[in-house]
Amino acid sequence: MSETMSVAAASKAPGAKEGGAPRQHYWRGLHVPFIAPWSGESMPLGTIVRRPGPEGDGIAYADEYGRADRRHGVLWLRAGVTRGRGKPFFAEVHALRQRQAMAHLLCQVCGTSTFGRDDERHLFLVQGEEGPIAEGEKTTSPPICEPCAHESLRSCPHLRKGATAALVGYTPYWGVAGIVYDPITLTPILSDERDGLTLVGFDDPLIRWTLAARSVITLNECTTVDLELELTTVQRKLS
Numbered sequence: 631m632s633e634t635m636s637v638a639a640a641s642k643a644p645g646a647k648e649g650g651a652p653r654q655h656y657w658r659g660l661h662v663p664f665i666a667p668w669s670g671e672s673m674p675l676g677t678i679v680r681r682p683g684p685e686g687d688g689i690a691y692a693d694e695y696g697r698a699d700r701r702h703g704v705l706w707l708r709a710g711v712t713r714g715r716g717k718p719f720f721a722e723v724h725a726l727r728q729r730q731a732m733a734h735l736l737c738q739v740c741g742t743s744t745f746g747r748d749d750e751r752h753l754f755l756v757q758g759e760e761g762p763i764a765e766g767e768k769t770t771s772p773p774i775c776e777p778c779a780h781e782s783l784r785s786c787p788h789l790r791k792g793a794t795a796a797l798v799g800y801t802p803y804w805g806v807a808g809i810v811y812d813p814i815t816l817t818p819i820l821s822d823e824r825d826g827l828t829l830v831g832f833d834d835p836l837i838r839w840t841l842a843a844r845s846v847i848t849l850n851e852c853t854t855v856d857l858e859l860e861l862t863t864v865q866r867k868l869s
């Protein structure tokens with residue numbers, strides 16, 4: 631796995647603006663993010679087994695279906711894809727739509743392509759950051775388009791305080807965030823993070839023992855932006 635593989639190379643994205651925006655969903659007046667899972671999408675976790683692979687032993691599903699269950703050689707969490715069915719979980723992330731958003735740099739809120747800026751950059755908002763986003767910083771948060779950033783910050787003023795924004799030029803894959811399984815006992819080892827996930831790079835041997843739940847990219851060629859200024863410009867364009 632090459633660390634320099636660029637996800638930004640995929641310029642034709644499913645859901646790209648020229649192909650029409652994916653259907654937007656609202657719940658009690660709130661725009662449901664593209665990457666939010668719905669109750670109708672929950673699926674039983676498959677049985678995890680040990681299996682030899684080209685690089686050595688690792689985890690697999692007992693009933694694994696290669697093309698659907700693996701990406702770049704890594705086993706992925708299974709999830710239903712019936713967006714809009716049931717009740718949305720705003721605070722959670724749908725593993726496969728997050729992966730799709732990272733692969734094609736789709737907006738995490740509306741699911742449309744974030745390609746198309748004159749400066750060929752993509753806007754990222756990182757929560758809980760103090761100070762500028764560091765060059766090469768790892769993130770599981772897909773980009774956001776300017777109108778959605780505007781909408782999110784207007785409807786959730788607290789986001790404005792806790793978020794740092796940057797325009798980013800280059801976003802290579804780094805690895806995944808997932809659940810690492812003990813190679814001896816095959817029991818899941820949850821991290822201390824709120825979501826229990828561990829960041830594992832593609833060059834780490836633990837990747838073979840990781841059930842991926844998010845793609846991780848690094849943010850490069852970052853320019854910190856003044857959100858107030860950026861959003862005022864967007865508001866001017868929209869009005």
Ligand SMILES: [Zn+2]
Nearest residue numbers: 737740775778
């Ligand atoms: Zn958007």
